Amino acid sequence: MFTHIWKKEIRGELYTWKSLLWLLISSLLFSVTCYLLLTNKELSLLDQTELLWLLGKVIIGVALLIVIVDASSIITIEFEKETAESLFISPVSLTDFILGKLLAVLTLWLAIFVVSIPYIIVASAGSNLAIPFLLYTMLLGTLGVLGFTLLVFAISLFFRSSKNTLTTSLIILLGLSIPAVFSTTLKNDVVSQIISRANPVDNIFSSLDNILVDYQTSLIQNWQFIVPLVAFCLLALIILLFAMRRFQKHGVIQSE
Amino acid sequence: MNMKKTFITTCVRSISLLVAFVACAQSVPPSLSIQIISQNTLNGVAGDFVTVQGQITNAGATTLSDVTTYLSLVDTGTKLPVDLEDWSAEKGLYIGSIDAKQTLPLSWKIHFVKAGTYSLIIVAEAASNEVPQVSVITHFNVAPKKNLNPGQVLPVALGTPIVLLCILFVLSYRRKVDG
Numbered sequence: 001m002f003t004h005i006w007k008k009e010i011r012g013e014l015y016t017w018k019s020l021l022w023l024l025i026s027s028l029l030f031s032v033t034c035y036l037l038l039t040n041k042e043l044s045l046l047d048q049t050e051l052l053w054l055l056g057k058v059i060i061g062v063a064l065l066i067v068i069v070d071a072s073s074i075i076t077i078e079f080e081k082e083t084a085e086s087l088f089i090s091p092v093s094l095t096d097f098i099l100g101k102l103l104a105v106l107t108l109w110l111a112i113f114v115v116s117i118p119y120i121i122v123a124s125a126g127s128n129l130a131i132p133f134l135l136y137t138m139l140l141g142t143l144g145v146l147g148f149t150l151l152v153f154a155i156s157l158f159f160r161s162s163k164n165t166l167t168t169s170l171i172i173l174l175g176l177s178i179p180a181v182f183s184t185t186l187k188n189d190v191v192s193q194i195i196s197r198a199n200p201v202d203n204i205f206s207s208l209d210n211i212l213v214d215y216q217t218s219l220i221q222n223w224q225f226i227v228p229l230v231a232f233c234l235l236a237l238i239i240l241l242f243a244m245r246r247f248q249k250h251g252v253i254q255s256e
Numbered sequence: 257m258n259m260k261k262t263f264i265t266t267c268v269r270s271i272s273l274l275v276a277f278v279a280c281a282q283s284v285p286p287s288l289s290i291q292i293i294s295q296n297t298l299n300g301v302a303g304d305f306v307t308v309q310g311q312i313t314n315a316g317a318t319t320l321s322d323v324t325t326y327l328s329l330v331d332t333g334t335k336l337p338v339d340l341e342d343w344s345a346e347k348g349l350y351i352g353s354i355d356a357k358q359t360l361p362l363s364w365k366i367h368f369v370k371a372g373t374y375s376l377i378i379v380a381e382a383a384s385n386e387v388p389q390v391s392v393i394t395h396f397n398v399a400p401k402k403n404l405n406p407g408q409v410l411p412v413a414l415g416t417p418i419v420l421l422c423i424l425f426v427l428s429y430r431r432k433v434d435g
Contacts (some may be wrong), residue, residue, distance in 0.1 A: 020424045027420050032415035047302040047370055047400065115420070126410060127303070172369045213342050214367065236370045 001092055005100025009074065014233040020068070026062050026112050030119045033058045038123065048127050049213045055123050056133065060141050061177070063112045064148060064201075068173055071105045071149045072166040075156040077194060090135055098153060102146075109145040113138060140204045143229040146227040147200055148173070150236035154243035176201045200232040261364060269321045280322040287316025288323070288354075290362070290378050297395040299372040308394055309383045310362040312380055314354040322383035332395075342369045354382075371400035 033254050037051050078084040087097065092232060120137065124130040138162040152169045179187075187196050196202045207225035210216045213216075220225070294309040314320050326348035329338040340347045344366050354360060362378065376398040381388045 017424065020420065020427065024417060024420045024424065027417045033418055034409050035413040049303055082416060115416065122408050122412045131367055209342075213369070214345075239384075 002096040002099035003246075005092065005097060006107075008039065009101060009104030018085050022066050022108070023111055023115055026066060027115050028157055029062050030055075030059065030116055031064075033073040034119045038256060048124075049129070051129070052129060052133055053208055053213045055119065056137055057205055059112075059116045059119070059137060060144060060204055060208075063109055063116075063141055064144055064173060066112060067105055068148055068152055068165065070108055071152040072156065072169050073103075073162045073178050074101050074105060074162060075153055076165050077184060080158040080162060094248060097256045098240070100243065102149060103151065105149045106142070106145065109141065113141060127214075129212060130209040131149040131209055136208065136211050136217075136222075140207055140229065144200055144204050145227070147229065147236045150233065150240045154236070154240040157240075157243040157247045164231055180205050197228060198232075200229055203228045203232075277348055287314055287318075288380050288382055288385060288389045289313050289315055290322060290325070290380050290389055292391050292394055294394065295398065296392065298366075299397045302368050302371050304398075305369065306366050307366045307397075308376065308378075309313060310364055310378055310391060311359050312351065312354065313338060313359040314356055314363055317356050319353050319355050320382040320384060321353040323354050323380060325349045325351060325378055325380045328379055329376050332375050334372075338374065340408045343367055366396075368396065368398040371398050373397055387393045394410070395404070 033055060037054065037058065078087060088094075116137065117134065120133050121130050124133050147170075151172070155168050156165045159168070176199050180190075180199055187193055196206075203225040208223050210222055210225065216222065290310055290312050292308070292310045294307065298306045298308070300306055311321070311330060312325060314323075326338060329340055329343060330336070331338050344364055345408060346364065349362065349364075351360060364378075366376070378396045379388050380389040380390075
């Protein structure tokens with residue numbers, strides 16, 4: 001049943017101007033970044049590895065932003081348009097509903113990743129880093145997108161309003177992204193290091209640094225970043241399961 | 257007259273003591289020394305790895321404890337020290353104790369992160385020595401990576417959004433036709 005919801009979302013969301021405009025915007029952002037990095041006199045002085053790292057951060061950062069904005073409305077729109085009630089009258093379980101929506105969001109991420117492929121290949125020409133860059137962007141991006149989407153879905157079930165869900169989700173993304181771009185000299189104390197280890201955005205950026213700047217390309221050399229990302233996904237799943245249980249308890253029409 | 261004589265005598269004695277001390281200090285070599293075995297100048301391209309090899313010797317008659325060696329890298333262009341974070345996985349090597357007349361090898365794998373000219377020294381400290389010992393300077397000449405090809409980026413930077421825009425128009429047209 002979840003495939004039905006997924007296909008409906010693909011047709012309704014990804015097969016429209018609105019969703020393709022997101023892809024066009026992300027493509028323009030990648031174009032501007034790539035062009036400036038490779039042609040601007042001062043930026044092109046960056047070594048290629050640092051350039052790739054910067055491009056990787058832009059790709060995953062833009063993808064997370066777009067996916068969070070999309071995920072913030074994909075569930076709440078059913079409440080705001082009052083279609084949730086009729087949807088749950090039909091034989092659709094809440095799990096199928098969430099799974100269908102999750103697949104739709106992951107498809108959007110996949111589309112953004114596909115758009116980023118030419119940029120990754122062009123920027124990493126001659127460095128032997130194109131394949132690790134592609135594979136790790138896919139892996140780290142998927143883990144990041146999955147964790148954030150599960151978290152945003154949980155927030156959606158709590159608030160049932162696009163405005164509140166979007167605001168909260170963007171605050172969480174900003175709250176996690178800002179410390180992630182701090183230099184490592186600012187993360188020397190124990191508290192900063194613990195926060196850095198737990199921060200999924202920080203782990204994504206640090207893993208890209210490890211792969212692209214330090215050439216530590218094997219999974220074993222990156223486990224210290226991937227394990228916290230998997231833990232973040234599991235934590236987000238637990239929060240979502242709790243939100244789903246609460247939602248089922250309160251019902252589709254929430255009493256004031 | 258007597259005071260003048262005493263003053264001159266004191267001055268002469270002080271100068272003699274000072275000369276004796278300096279002569280003594282120069283004659284006693286430092287017990288800890290670092291020799292660089294690898295080349296004095298290492299050239300490469302940003303992204304390359306080089307190995308700086310050296311050895312540390314305790315030339316003294318007693319064992320030295322708590323010996324630590326670490327790197328110090330300076331960008332000779334900007335005259336500023338460089339954060340070793342991406343340059344070397346091991347910023348310092350704790351050696352512990354070195355027996356009298358013992359020599360131990362030192363090896364650092366250095367990653368050329370950024371183009372420029374740099375000078376690297378190895379510093380060694382021992383618990384009993386107030387003054388650290390330094391190696392001779394190893395010079396790094398790091399050339400920029402030349403495989404950036406701005407010519408390739410323009411077709412992709414312009415082509416990808418244009419292709420997406422075309423898909424957008426085709427989809428929009430098909431939706432209109434399908435009603």
